Amino acid sequence: xxxxxxNGKYIPKDEVRISPDDRGFLFADGVYEVIRWYDGxxxxxxxxxxxxxxxxxELRINWPEADSFPTIAGKLLNFNKLEDQPAMVYLQVTRGxxxxxxxxxxxEVPITSYAYSWGFSPDITSIETGIKxxxxxxxxxxxxxxxxxxxxxxxxxxxxxxxxxxxxxxFVRNGNITEGxxxxxxFVSNGTLxxxxxxxxILSGVTRKNILRIAQECGIKIREEAMQENRxxxxxxxxxxxxxxxxxxxxELGGNTLGDGVPGPVTKIIRKEFYDEIKVLKx
Ligand code: PMP
Numbered sequence: 001x002x003x004x005x006x007n008g009k010y011i012p013k014d015e016v017r018i019s020p021d022d023r024g025f026l027f028a029d030g031v032y033e034v035i036r037w038y039d040g041x042x043x044x045x046x047x048x049x050x051x052x053x054x055x056x057x058e059l060r061i062n063w064p065e066a067d068s069f070p071t072i073a074g075k076l077l078n079f080n081k082l083e084d085q086p087a088m089v090y091l092q093v094t095r096g097x098x099x100x101x102x103x104x105x106x107x108e109v110p111i112t113s114y115a116y117s118w119g120f121s122p123d124i125t126s127i128e129t130g131i132k133x134x135x136x137x138x139x140x141x142x143x144x145x146x147x148x149x150x151x152x153x154x155x156x157x158x159x160x161x162x163x164x165x166x167x168x169x170x171f172v173r174n175g176n177i178t179e180g181x182x183x184x185x186x187f188v189s190n191g192t193l194x195x196x197x198x199x200x201x202i203l204s205g206v207t208r209k210n211i212l213r214i215a216q217e218c219g220i221k222i223r224e225e226a227m228q229e230n231r232x233x234x235x236x237x238x239x240x241x242x243x244x245x246x247x248x249x250x251x252e253l254g255g256n257t258l259g260d261g262v263p264g265p266v267t268k269i270i271r272k273e274f275y276d277e278i279k280v281l282k283x
Contacts, residue, residue, distance in 0.1 A: 003079035005072050005091075005115040008065070010079055013116065022112055023105075024094030028150035030112075031055040035073055036120070036243045037087040040282045043243070045070050047206040055147045056093065060104070063093050063111045076117040086122070088244070091115040092149060120244070127248050127271070130263045131167035133240070134160070135229065135254030138171035138178050138201070145200050154181040168240055170253065173201055176226035180240050184208040185250070187227045188237035188266045197224040207241040214273045220266060232256050237264030239271075247271040 002013045023029035033052045036043045053066050065072075073089040076082075094112045098105035140153040157169040158181040168180045178196050179185055184205040187194040193215050198204045215222055227235065236259040238250035247270055249263035258264070263271075 002116065003076065005076055005113070007110070007113055010075060016114065018112060018114070019097040021097045021099060022094055023096060023098065024092065024112060024149060026100050027102075028148065028152075029059070029061075030092055030094030030149045031059060031061065031147050032090065032092040032149050033069070033147060034091075034243055035089050037073075037077060037082065037089065037117075038278055038282060039083070039085050039087075042070065042073060042089075043278075043281075044206050044210060045073075047209060051147060051204065051206065052091070052093075058143070058146045059095075059148070061093060061095050061111060062108065063113060065113060066093075072115055073117070076115060080117050082117055082119055086120045087117055088120045089115060089117045094149075122244065122246070123248075126167060127246060128263075130249035130251035131240070132165075132252035133168040133170050133180070133250050133254075134164060134166045135170050135172055135177075136160070138173035140171065142200050144178070144202055145198070145204060147203060157181045167248075168250075170240075172229050175228050175230065177229060178202050178226070179205075180242075183240035183242040183245055183248075185227075185238060185240050186211065187235045188264060189227075189231070189234050190236075191266070192221040192223055193266065193270075194223050194225055194227050196226045205241055205243075207243060207246065211241050211247065211270060211274065214277065215270055218269060218273055220270070229254075237267050239263075239267045247274055 003010050004013045006016045033048050035048045049069055056063055076089055092114050096109040096111050098109050136157055161169040170180050170185055171178045179202040196202050238258055240248050249267045251261050
């Protein structure tokens, strides 16, 4: 029986009861986080916790238990006997349950919090051989920096990619490539690594931040600058990053083959350094 976390208790998943008046259900009025367990440690959990607290603050959701997220995640692995294998933990926090109204409940109502864990196997084929991705106008709102559960443009766009046999949908806003439906994207052009700067148009990925650090440590030249769609022909390599895809090479972007159509040398160096770091952290 799968044990989940729900409003302070650890209970079987089929005992979780969420009200139809929950603002998460009615308005997607909530935030989420996903963290990865490398059978021994959670990857950069501090950055995930910082981002969770920022998202909550930006939406003015006051969840007093936020600092317990690492403890909650650890207990879920323990209850579900996942400590000795790769796993993920998902957490969602909403503004709680109240009669439907666009204004926030006043006085405040108890927050709804829910988390679950699962055993995870990475998509090794994509990581090793690379993926083909589509390009599409960024139809999302102007607060993509908040990890909100309001993900309809992301799910619609990703579905379109899937239906076209592609592994991610990359967004373009005013001619600038922002990020993917659930990933950040990096480009290599003449030896320099480019990625969109932190802004309200992208989610500041935990993997993105660590890859920038690793690339810098490797002596790779970095420019946190958006790649323009009309400059794709000057790109030799690209890769996406997120908690599950880690560093996944992109070999085709919007119908354009990148470089030789295989994972490029800079991507491979960064991916190797990322794994070397994981090995050290595992001990
Ligand atoms: N951008 C978006 C839109 C995402 O959904 C994700 C995945 N959470 C990311 C970037 C990558 O974030 P992270 O590296 O923290 O998983």
